[in-house]
Amino acid sequence: MWTATLELDPLRAIATQLLGRFWREAYFSSFAPFQMRNLPRPALPAANWVRVRNRLAGICGSDLHMISLDGDPRIAPAALPGIDRTYPGHEVVGEVIEVGDEVQTLRVGDSVVLQHRPNCLSAGIQPLCRSCAAGNYNLCECGILPGPAPIGGGWSEEMLLHEQQLFRIPNAINQPDTPQLSNEQAALLEPSAVATHAVLRCVPQAGNRVLIIGAGTIGLLTLQAVRALAPQAEVSVMARHAFQVEQATRMGAIHIIYPQDSYKTIQQATGAQLYQGLLGNKLLLGGYDVIFDTVGSKSTIHNSLRWARARGTVVLVGVSLHLMSLDLTPIWYQEVNLVGTMAHGVEEWPIGSQTYRSTFEVTADLIEQGQLYPEQLITHRFALNNYQHALLTAMDKGKSRAIKVVFDYALQPPSVVPNVRAAARQRRPHSTASRKLSGPAPIEFSAFPTTSISPNDPQRAPSVPLTPTHIEEDSLTGEPGGPSQEERPLSRIRTEFAQTPRSHPGVTNDTSDALQSVEEETDGIQEPAFRALEHENKPGI
Incomplete structure (x- = not known):
């Protein structure tokens, strides 16, 4: 399971901060607190937890602050006990693909967004603190929560968490089998709720x-x-x-x-x-x-x-x-x-009615009514394996003209991780441009650095900007995230790579070496998949 992690070890954080002053790539280096890892796919840790396959996840300014270690340990929230590992990405929509035996509010196939951080209710604490009892779970007054911590975040292929932390996107009234919000609207439901x-x-x-x-x-x-x-x-x-x-x-x-x-x-x-x-x-x-x-x-x-x-x-x-x-x-x-x-939390809604609803419910209704339109703010889409380019695009908004940058898991190349993305790919808009490399059958080169082929190579299809969204394409096939396929065993993938002709158009010496390295691996696609372009400048307002 590919996932972004953030481990705020003091020594690593200090070293990264010092190097980051004159070497920006330090924040993405192997010793930085922020890492992209391929972790074993865990089982559900409790019977009231669910597994969510992510579809779309936004990059928030608070995420960028954490990655760049832009903070002071003397601020009040830093006094609270933390956990060794956190998972970035809280603006996310996904699909429930597994539920525990005691889950009551969700079922497989539901579209959900991340709503609450861990709180009294998700941790099973009784009685609830005053804030949680009132429905303001983000103001939970319990500094230490028992039980397992969530696994994965928005910048992960999957999330495992308590069902109470999720908000189910209701189906449209006139279309019972269709979610009330599109994936783009749902992914930005959380920041829209912040504004509301x-x-x-x-x-x-x-x-x-x-x-x-x-x-x-x-x-x-x-x-x-x-x-x-x-x-x-x-x-x-x-x-x-x-x-x-x-x-x-x-x-x-x-x-x-x-x-x-x-x-x-x-x-x-x-x-x-x-x-x-x-x-x-x-x-x-x-x-x-x-x-x-x-x-x-x-x-x-x-x-x-x-x-x-x-x-x-x-x-x-x-x-x-x-x-x-x-x-x-x-x-x-x-x-x-x-x-x-x-x-966000609980709101008096309608205003002055003395009735209360969650901010997410209020905001979802405003979006459905067309009074809020967050999807218009999405300017860039990236596959998760191009995370460095995505983060630098979000940081360098003066240069990139970025407003909201998102990770689109429909663009993610298939991997050996047991996570089938066929359903997510079927939800891609039909207007998305798609072109295939001429010649032999498409070959998945997602394990190789994007720099292994020249930008001027005639076999490399140019980027296809969507309006107003820019989608980062696969470096060889020209398709967003490469061809769709079913999950294959590692042994079969190694066999296919071994049979790949080294004279195939676009296969450079670096690519051939990478093919050889994949043949020798037993743990699947490794770190070379996560290399991307780099930019300069600092983020503005």
Whole structure:
């Protein structure tokens, strides 16, 4: 089972951080905490657990922070006990393929998304803590949970976890056999729920001036949520890159605020009074009614408190894993409210009804009604074996113009791991481009580095960009992830590789050597499958 793992060993983390300052590839090296591994396929550890075959998984900014070790061990959450190994990827949709004997809410074939982290209910703790009893499982007050930890995450071929941690995608009312949401919508249900929960923490009123700081995935989803829940509000968006400005304008932003001259632009957008003191000190009186900070850095929090009007509200949506030294005087001087938001939970819905539903239920309904449309934010797709290219694309958004990068398991080449992907491949959109290499029958070269063939090789089909999604293709066949086939025993794969003519078009000396190495292996496809292109630059807002 191919899976990404993160093991925060202090010595490895420190060494990686030091080398990462001048050698970016250190974060993907063999000694880095982040690794891509082929682990034995485990059995279900408990009778109320399920196995999920993943279909689509997003790359979140918080995942990138963890991979790049961007944090301070002195922050409050770091005081909690951790586990030796974690599995990145919490934006994921998959299909239940195995259930334990005591599973009650799910069955094989259900489409599910990851909803909750481990909590009192999943760990079998009684009585439940106050947060779990109220349905806010992400605010669980139990720091140490008994029992087994989940195995695998969104960046894994499979996940094994307690049934309570999953949200089943209901079937459409008019099509009982069809899920309510597409795979793309379901994969982004979690970040959409984050945005919905943030807006419901402080719903703008009609005529309110609203500012959203940041135009990444969460920022643009927050914009969609504000437009859906408070359509009469006047919304401004602070964006760094031109492609973000384009998206924010298309989604209904009235004003665009640029970081370079933010105070004057906000003065013009809100009619506030701008005052400037010594040493660059600035303050606005009469700014925004509600500000959603989806970045959460020291500078954005500092400024948002000064951009809010008297008794306005700043909702802190973005996450920073660093200690901060901040000027909090606007909180008492202007009675500004600073409100935190943690992922998702339970909402009063409809608003004012005194009835409560999970954020996922509310958000799924908004997506089905067309009021939220997260699938439009997907710009890049990669197979899991091209993980390094995918992560660097997400990090280098200024260069790649990436908004949401996803791992698409329909693009993943078949491997010797006992995990059949035929069902996932049948769900690929019919519009996906597909071309085959002329000559002999297609050969699976997924075990070889992508650099084993020249980009100018005439036998290599060029990339086929989909609109608006870019799909990384197999380096030789030109197909997304290679040809579909049923699982084959390792002995048969070795035999087929042994019979492969070394004169086949596109087989270089490196490829021939790799074929020989596969013939000698007994454990299946090894680490050479996980090599990818590399980029530079740092992520922006």
